[in-house]
Amino acid sequence: MTEKLRVAVIGAGRMGADHVDRIQHRINGAEIAAVVDVDLARAEAAVAGVPGAVALTSAEEALNNGDVNAVLVATPGFLHEDILHAALAKGFPILCEKPLTPDAASSLRIVQAEAALGRKLIQVGFMRRFDSEYMALRNIIEERGLGELLMLHHQHRNPDTLPGFTNEMLINDSVVHEFDAIRYFTGEEISSVQVRMGKRTRTAPEGQNDPQHVLIETESSVLADVEIYVNAKFGYEVATQATFEDGIVNIGNDSGPYIRTQGRWGGQVTPGFIERFGAAYDVEIQAWVDAALRGGIGGPSAWDGYATAACCEAGVKAQKTGAKTAVVLVEKPALYAEAPTAMGELRGAASLP
Numbered sequence: 221m222t223e224k225l226r227v228a229v230i231g232a233g234r235m236g237a238d239h240v241d242r243i244q245h246r247i248n249g250a251e252i253a254a255v256v257d258v259d260l261a262r263a264e265a266a267v268a269g270v271p272g273a274v275a276l277t278s279a280e281e282a283l284n285n286g287d288v289n290a291v292l293v294a295t296p297g298f299l300h301e302d303i304l305h306a307a308l309a310k311g312f313p314i315l316c317e318k319p320l321t322p323d324a325a326s327s328l329r330i331v332q333a334e335a336a337l338g339r340k341l342i343q344v345g346f347m348r349r350f351d352s353e354y355m356a357l358r359n360i361i362e363e364r365g366l367g368e369l370l371m372l373h374h375q376h377r378n379p380d381t382l383p384g385f386t387n388e389m390l391i392n393d394s395v396v397h398e399f400d401a402i403r404y405f406t407g408e409e410i411s412s413v414q415v416r417m418g419k420r421t422r423t424a425p426e427g428q429n430d431p432q433h434v435l436i437e438t439e440s441s442v443l444a445d446v447e448i449y450v451n452a453k454f455g456y457e458v459a460t461q462a463t464f465e466d467g468i469v470n471i472g473n474d475s476g477p478y479i480r481t482q483g484r485w486g487g488q489v490t491p492g493f494i495e496r497f498g499a500a501y502d503v504e505i506q507a508w509v510d511a512a513l514r515g516g517i518g519g520p521s522a523w524d525g526y527a528t529a530a531c532c533e534a535g536v537k538a539q540k541t542g543a544k545t546a547v548v549l550v551e552k553p554a555l556y557a558e559a560p561t562a563m564g565e566l567r568g569a570a571s572l573p
C-alpha cells in the first residue's frame with residue numbers, strides 16, 4: 221500500500237472540520253488532499269492553511285482526483301450510502317462517521333458490497349471504543365477478574381438539543397453510541413430493545429418525550445439500561461456503571477481539579493462531546509490511518525455499523541409500541557468473523573486494583 225494516506229474529507233461541518241484539523245496537525249501518516257462540501261465556503265475555510273489541499277463541492281470529483289487515496293465521510297448520515305459505494309468501488313480505505321447509513325437495509329447493502337470485495341475497507345466512527353476508560357472496562361470484562369459481567373447501566377445526558385431533534389433522533393443519533401458500546405463491552409450482539417417513556421421534562425420541545433429509558437438484552441442475557449436525557453441542562457455526561465459478580469466499576473464520571481473556595485467545593489462539568497471524547501477521536505483516526513497503511517481497518521467495521529442500525533430500527537419501533545422488540549440480524553459474512561485486530565493492541569492495561 222501507499223506510504224501516506226491522502227485523505228478527502230467529505231462534509232466540512234462540525235465533525236468534518238474537526239477531523240481536517242486533527243489529520244493535518246496531530247495524525248502521522250496522513251494528509252488532507254481535498255475537502256468537499258456543498259457549501260464551498262465551508263470547504264475553503266477547512267483547507268485554508270493546508271498546503272496542496274483543494275476545496276470542492278462534489279464527492280465524485282474528489283474520488284476521481286488523482287491525488288486522493290482515502291476518504292473520511294462526515295456528511296449527514298442519509299448521504300453516506302452513495303459515497304460509500306463509490307469509495308468502495310475505488311478500493312479506498314474509508315473512515316465513515318456514524319451512522320454507517322440511517323437504516324439496516326442500506327447498511328446491509330454496504331456490508332454485502334464490502335464482503336463481495338473480500339476485504340475490509342470501512343471503519344465506522346464509533347470513537348468511544350478508543351476512549352481509555354472504555355478500553356479499561358472492556359479489559360476488566362474480558363479478564364473476568366471481577367467475575368462475570370451481569371448488568372450495564374448507561375447514562376447519556378446532553379445539556380440541550382438543536383431545534384428539530386425528534387424522538388427518533390434520541391435513538392438514532394444518541395443511543396446508537398450506547399448500542400455500540402454495549403456490543404463492544406460484551407462482545408455480543410444485542411437481542412432485544414424496549415423503550416419506556418415516563419415523565420417529560422418541561423424543556424423538552426413539542427413532540428419530544430425526554431428523558432427515555434431504553435432496556436437492552438444481549439445474547440447471553442446481560443441486561444443493560446440507558447437513561448437518554450437530551451435536555452439535561454447541567455452539562456454533558458456519558459457514563460457507565462458495570463455490575464459484576466464480585467464488584468462494581470464506574471467510568472465516565474467527571475474528574476479533574478477538585479476545588480474548595482469561598483465556602484464551596486466542586487469542579488468542572490464537561491461541556492460537550494468534543495471535550496469528553498477529543499482524545500478518543502485522535503486515537504481513533506490514528507488507528508484508522510495506521511491500519512489503512514497496512515491494508516486493513518483499525519476499529520469497528522461495516523458489520524458493526526449494520527448491527528447498530530438494526531438496533532436503532534428496533535429501538536424506534538419499540539418507542540412506538542412500548543413492547544420488547546427483537547433485533548434480527550442476517551448471518552454474519554465470513555469477512556467479519558474476527559474482531560478487529562487493532563482493538564487488541566489498543567486496549568492497554570487493565571485497571572483492576
Ligand SMILES: NC(=O)c1ccc[n+]([C@@H]2O[C@H](COP(=O)([O-])OP(=O)(O)OC[C@H]3O[C@@H](n4cnc5c(N)ncnc54)[C@H](O)[C@@H]3O)[C@@H](O)[C@H]2O)c1
Nearest residue numbers: 231232233234235236256257258294295296297317318319
Ligand atoms: N462520532 C461522533 O461523536 C459524532 C458526533 C457528531 C456527529 N457525528 C456524525 O458526523 C456526521 C456529520 O455530522 P456533523 O455534526 O458534522 O454535521 P454538520 O451538519 O455540522 O456537517 C455536515 C456537513 O455536510 C455538508 N454536506 C451536506 N450535503 C453534502 C453533500 N452532498 N456533499 C458534501 N457535503 C455535504 C453540509 O454542508 C455540512 O457542512 C454525521 O454522520 C453525524 O452523525 C458523529
